[in-house]
Amino acid sequence: MTRITNVSLRRILDSRGNPTVEADVLTESGGFGRAAAPSGASTGEYEAIELPAEESIAKARERAVPRLEGLFAGDQRSVDAALRAADGTDDFSAIGANSAVAISMATAKAGADVLGAPLYQHLGGAFRGDNFPVPLGNVVGGGEHAKEATHIQEFLAAPVGAPSVSEAVFANAAVHAAVADVLDERGVPAAKGDEGAWAPPISDAEAFEVVAEAVETVEAEVGFEIRFGLDMAAAELYDDEGDAYVYGEETKSTDEQIEYVAGLVEEYDLAYVEDPLDENDYEAFAELTERVGDRTLICGDDLFVTNVDRLREGIDVGAGNSILIKPNQIGTLSDAFDAVELATRNGMESVISHRSGETEDTTIAHLAVATDAAYIKTGTVGGERTAKLNELIRIADDAV
Ligand SMILES: C=C(OP(=O)(O)O)C(=O)O
Ligand SMILES: [Mg+2]
Structure with missing residues (x-):
């Protein structure tokens, strides 16, 4: 089964030496994905909100993680919709866009792992991989x-x-x-x-x-x-x-x-x-x-x-x-x-x-x-x- 069984969050270092959020997503069949949030310095006025890493992790653990367990890791839209519903704001100011994006990306990786496919193929389909940016x-x-x-x-x-x-x-x-x-x-x-x-x-x-x-x-x-x-x-x-x-x-x-x-x-x-x-x-x-x-x-x-x-x-x-x-x-x-x-x-x-x-x-x-x-x-x-x-x-x- 590809259902999510566990989402864990931790504080790690980013390249500036600041704390950021890393997420691990595990599925019932042993699928695993790990991803970390980046952070801007010249941020746009209308960006989703990044909370201090500790605060974002605490809020996401409380509000988002319980909603994610049991969802299919391969169903990215449902997982992302659950993150939005758990947050309840337009700009992720309740749980922080840093935890949201780390979980979203880690879920995609877990979905790819379950399929045994590279992440770009899970996200883009079987015909991607010939063109490069x-x-x-x-x-x-x-x-x-x-x-x-x-x-x-x-x-x-x-x-x-x-x-x-x-x-x-x-x-x-x-x-x-x-x-x-x-x-x-x-x-x-x-x-x-x-x-x-x-x-x-x-x-x-x-x-x-x-x-x-x-x-x-x-x-x-x-x-x-x-x-x-x-x-x-x-x-x-x-x-x-x-x-x-x-x-x-x-x-x-x-x-x-x-x-x-x-x-x-x-x-x-x-x-x-x-x-x-x-x-x-x-x-x-x-x-x-x-x-x-x-x-x-x-x-x-x-x-x-x-x-x-x-x-x-x-x-x-x-x-x-x-x-x-x-x-x-x-x-x-x-x-x-x-x-x-x-x-x-x-x-x-x-x-x-x-x-x-x-x-x-x-x-x-x-x-x-x-x-x-x-x-x-x-x-x-x-x-x-x-x-x-x-x-x-x-x-x-x-x-x-
Ligand atoms: C990458 C950029 O910088 P930052 O991440 O600081 O917004 C950018 O402005 O395009
Ligand atoms: Mg720019």
Whole structure:
């Protein structure tokens, strides 16, 4: 039988050294799944609520666990519906989206284990596993992920011409190494930010030069096209009261921000721009999408927060042409799947994403393959990032 017999929750460390929630799900037939919640630093205003790990675990033990025992582990929708019912709020503020997502993902793994199938096949069906997402690799970063570094949160290598996912993953690692060389030549010291990207104390303008040079060098070495992209995390730059985007001493009005980003897309042939505008400004997103959406992806992260209602609003006005998918932003895998499906039906690309605080959990690698996502954003180096990248390589090699 595949019925859930036991759900246990514990506090473990995430990559920042903060406590997070890990869930184990056991079934009657011995099926087992384990998953852990990640955690954001540049979180969107409309995300599901993460509670302190201890509190989330206590509330979930009391309210959710008793409802889950006896459900079929393979029936993901029922389990996720039970989590929502146990919580009783729209944003998981009663049990915490951290416990909810850990249980949701652990259940999916237990369901796959019972079937004897890889997780991506349990989630996506028998015909998945041939297409792989392009990994977006964070190579230079700042913002909320590293103080005294760039204002733009992430500069992302995008090996769009890689013949295989393995070559793409190694290309991003090579760009990361090439960035270190370019910084070294310029005499710029650089520590690493939360996601393992270099966090140099340089201007955004210099970071563009550094990343462009590193990408060009690696492109010549590997012989396939590598472009790059950005996560501007502009909600973090936007000052509501001043109605302006703040870059240190400089500010930009919304019109100037649109002009600036459109110019960057043109100048650097950017493949991808995430959150170029504030999370409440659908209109500005729509204007930018209208201007450059035919040649780059304009992706909503804090704008959509993996939420179908917010995505629907965006679709109605033409805000963005892609969505970032972070299961913990919404709380369950079912909700994350619904967001991908709504995006796909409306001609938008999905980008499956890690958080800046991560664990060794590899669920998002399987989710990307299961949903046939165009891209995955999961860092470049560092154990909690390579866990996902190496899992993609294993999936491609039929070794999971
Ligand atoms: C991964 C990101 O950062 P965080 O997890 O801090 O929200 C992001 O903004 O896309
Ligand atoms: Mg983002």
